[in-house]
Amino acid sequence: MAIHTRIIDVTRKPVKCPVCGGEVVDIIYGTGDMTETEFFLEYRKQAVMGGDTIPRRPPVWACNLGCKRFRKVNYDGTDAPVRVKLLKNVRPAPSTVINWQSSTVAEALESGEGDMVRTYLVDFVSEFGEKETFRCTATSREDAAETIRQVVAHGRTGLVSPFIEVTNIREEQ
Ligand SMILES: [Zn+2]
Numbered sequence: 244m245a246i247h248t249r250i251i252d253v254t255r256k257p258v259k260c261p262v263c264g265g266e267v268v269d270i271i272y273g274t275g276d277m278t279e280t281e282f283f284l285e286y287r288k289q290a291v292m293g294g295d296t297i298p299r300r301p302p303v304w305a306c307n308l309g310c311k312r313f314r315k316v317n318y319d320g321t322d323a324p325v326r327v328k329l330l331k332n333v334r335p336a337p338s339t340v341i342n343w344q345s346s347t348v349a350e351a352l353e354s355g356e357g358d359m360v361r362t363y364l365v366d367f368v369s370e371f372g373e374k375e376t377f378r379c380t381a382t383s384r385e386d387a388a389e390t391i392r393q394v395v396a397h398g399r400t401g402l403v404s405p406f407i408e409v410t411n412i413r414e415e416q
Contacts, residue, residue, distance in 0.1 A: 252314050253304075262306070263306060267304050272301070273293075274293060275294070291307060293327070339378045341377070347381065359382045361382075363412050364412070364415050365378075365388055378415065379391055395407050
């Protein structure tokens with residue numbers, strides 16, 4: 244993420260980046276050297292990392308592709324009062340906001356077996372006893388369980404436990 248992106252004054256959060264059309268997300272401060280990917284894995288939200296230095300006139304939103312930052316101003320151009328978002332106040336979104344997809348899904352869709360494709364909620368317990376529920380689109384219950392086992396084992400979820408015990412798999416209604 245380039246640090247010296249230009250800052251644009253806005254009176255409200257833009258729906259999308261006026262330059263590249265990218266999504267506009269919050270800037271989170273107090274993030275040290277945390278990367279956007281690390282933040283996403285841990286908090287399951289898109290945001291741009293502001294690091295530990297809060298500028299005197301801080302931009303509060305950014306294009307998630309990194310091209311522009313946005314500072315909130317009043318209609319007369321003066322600085323609007325803002326509360327910057329701090330990492331310590333961010334709560335993780337529920338784990339089920341992310342939908343994992345089995346590698347078998349694309350194949351099933353291509354070969355006309357799309358009716359096998361369902362979305363499952365997979366409950367599991369980590370080896371440290373943490374209970375989680377992940378969402379997964381797959382071609383069977385077993386396929387959903389195996390997909391979740393693999394994404395956890397490969398450390399893609401922010402969970403530190405590489406081994407999980409799947410306790411329940413149910414179809415999402
Ligand atoms: Zn942009």
